[in-house]
Amino acid sequence: MAPGAPGEEGEEKRLGRPPLVSDPREEILRQAAKLFAQKGYGASSLAEVAATLNYSKGAIYNYFATKQEIYDAIIIRTLDGLNQAAAAAVAEGGSPHARLRLFMIGHARYLADNYDSFVTMLVGYSGMANAALKDEALRLRDAHEGQLRAIIAQGVADGSFRAMDVAMTGRAVLSLLSWMARWYRPGGAMAAEDVADFYCDLIASGLLPR
Amino acid sequence: MAPGAPGEEGEEKRLGRPPLVSDPREEILRQAAKLFAQKGYGASSLAEVAATLNYSKGAIYNYFATKQEIYDAIIIRTLDGLNQAAAAAVAEGGSPHARLRLFMIGHARYLADNYDSFVTMLVGYSGMANAALKDEALRLRDAHEGQLRAIIAQGVADGSFRAMDVAMTGRAVLSLLSWMARWYRPGGAMAAEDVADFYCDLIASGLLPR
DNA sequence: CGATTTACATACCGACCAGTCGGAATATAA
DNA sequence: TTATATTCCGACTGGTCGGTATGTAAATCG
Numbered sequence: 001m002a003p004g005a006p007g008e009e010g011e012e013k014r015l016g017r018p019p020l021v022s023d024p025r026e027e028i029l030r031q032a033a034k035l036f037a038q039k040g041y042g043a044s045s046l047a048e049v050a051a052t053l054n055y056s057k058g059a060i061y062n063y064f065a066t067k068q069e070i071y072d073a074i075i076i077r078t079l080d081g082l083n084q085a086a087a088a089a090v091a092e093g094g095s096p097h098a099r100l101r102l103f104m105i106g107h108a109r110y111l112a113d114n115y116d117s118f119v120t121m122l123v124g125y126s127g128m129a130n131a132a133l134k135d136e137a138l139r140l141r142d143a144h145e146g147q148l149r150a151i152i153a154q155g156v157a158d159g160s161f162r163a164m165d166v167a168m169t170g171r172a173v174l175s176l177l178s179w180m181a182r183w184y185r186p187g188g189a190m191a192a193e194d195v196a197d198f199y200c201d202l203i204a205s206g207l208l209p210r
Numbered sequence: 211m212a213p214g215a216p217g218e219e220g221e222e223k224r225l226g227r228p229p230l231v232s233d234p235r236e237e238i239l240r241q242a243a244k245l246f247a248q249k250g251y252g253a254s255s256l257a258e259v260a261a262t263l264n265y266s267k268g269a270i271y272n273y274f275a276t277k278q279e280i281y282d283a284i285i286i287r288t289l290d291g292l293n294q295a296a297a298a299a300v301a302e303g304g305s306p307h308a309r310l311r312l313f314m315i316g317h318a319r320y321l322a323d324n325y326d327s328f329v330t331m332l333v334g335y336s337g338m339a340n341a342a343l344k345d346e347a348l349r350l351r352d353a354h355e356g357q358l359r360a361i362i363a364q365g366v367a368d369g370s371f372r373a374m375d376v377a378m379t380g381r382a383v384l385s386l387l388s389w390m391a392r393w394y395r396p397g398g399a400m401a402a403e404d405v406a407d408f409y410c411d412l413i414a415s416g417l418l419p420r
Numbered sequence: 421c422g423a424t425t426t427a428c429a430t431a432c433c434g435a436c437c438a439g440t441c442g443g444a445a446t447a448t449a450a
Numbered sequence: 451t452t453a454t455a456t457t458c459c460g461a462c463t464g465g466t467c468g469g470t471a472t473g474t475a476a477a478t479c480g
């Protein structure tokens with residue numbers, strides 16, 4: 001992730017006054033996500049975002065055209081990263097049950113590592129203006145859900161899972177994980193991976209004794 | 211619910227000009243919840259709420275002191291009604307599994323019947339100003355969660371459920387139900403009760419074949 | 421009828437905020 | 451040093467919204 005971190009090779013000299021912070025776009029997105037997560041999109045002002053970076057409000061507009069563009073960027077990058085994280089986790093392979101577990105743990109870990117962005121995405125505002133970006137967001141979300149459904153469908157097909165409705169089962173799994181953005185706090189008593197582990201066991205083995 | 215509907219007994223004549231609608235407070239709360247659910251608390255204006263009732267913005271202030279008071283009233287009444295609905299559903303009794311099912315179905319049905327209020331409560335803003343009301347809201351929420359935990363704890367105690375962590379299991383159940391406010395639409399393909407039924411079976415029997 | 425009470429509309433204020441614009445500051449390049 | 455490119459500030463604009471003040475219409479009461 002972040003291919004052009006600090007010590008990029010071709011660090012050619014650029015013209016003009018250098019930015020106050022090394023990567024303004026990144027810092028703005030990070031602080032905006034933090035604020036959006038705390039107070040919601042509508043109640044957050046760009047002036048406040050700027051203030052936390054020792055910027056004036058006008059400086060923000062060198063890097064983003066509108067407030068909406070900042071919000072959209074947060075959503076897209078979060079969905080994209082979630083997809084990659086889940087794909088990487090599932091790539092380890094194994095039985096459907098094992099892969100379901102890896103998927104859920106990967107999802108939970110990514111949520112914990114990108115907590116503010118997740119809260120912004122799942123509980124605040126949720127209105128993208130640009131139609132193309134909205135399509136892209138839907139595509140990324142469907143891709144994520146598609147990965148999960150493929151795992152469940154495989155388990156149902158090979159008999160390692162009961163013959164449940166795949167779409168609804170996937171929805172249940174994502175409901176458990178998504179609602180974590182509502183109550184989970186990074187650094188709390190339970191690690192995100194442990195929560196996912198618990199949920200996976202509950203969903204897999206059920207509440208009734210076997 | 212609604213003990214003083216239209217044909218109240220002591221319909222004594224009241225002084226002054228009669229309201230345009232029979233129960234202005236009720237109508238304001240309903241329309242506000244609808245708007246809050248659609249656009250979020252911050253993006254909804256009282257002028258718009260008033261317009262849908264053929265009111266002027268100023269008229270609202272005859273019935274509520276602040277916008278926040280409207281929001282708070284929606285949350286409190288929704289939590290209160292949810293508690294009563296769940297209690298009534300569970301009162302039918304039966305095994306822990308049966309009572310868990312009734313609890314979930316009661317919750318889902320109440321969500322479907324009060325959809326806008328639920329969305330307002332679960333996905334929008336979520337900030338109550340008055341400290342006493344916030345405490346009341348937390349109390350109602352804990353009471354609801356307490357009912358659920360009691361059912362699970364009883365099942366664990368009498369051996370009809372596996373020895374799972376009661377708090378986390380309750381959280382999982384409420385996660386499934388709460389996230390419904392995100393995707394469920396009244397009048398859609400699946401009734402809310404059927405969704406709850408599916409979730410209960412999944413949680414109870416698990417994904418693995420028995 | 422006039423007095424009183426309730427329910428509304430209209431007009432307005434003050435605060436806040438997204439977005440703009442001109443220019444100042446700081447860097448490289450020639 | 452001068453030209454140029456980039457970053458950033460500060461002041462401003464246009465508009466929205468919560469909340470208030472004032473007056474008026476419509477009902478009951480005496």
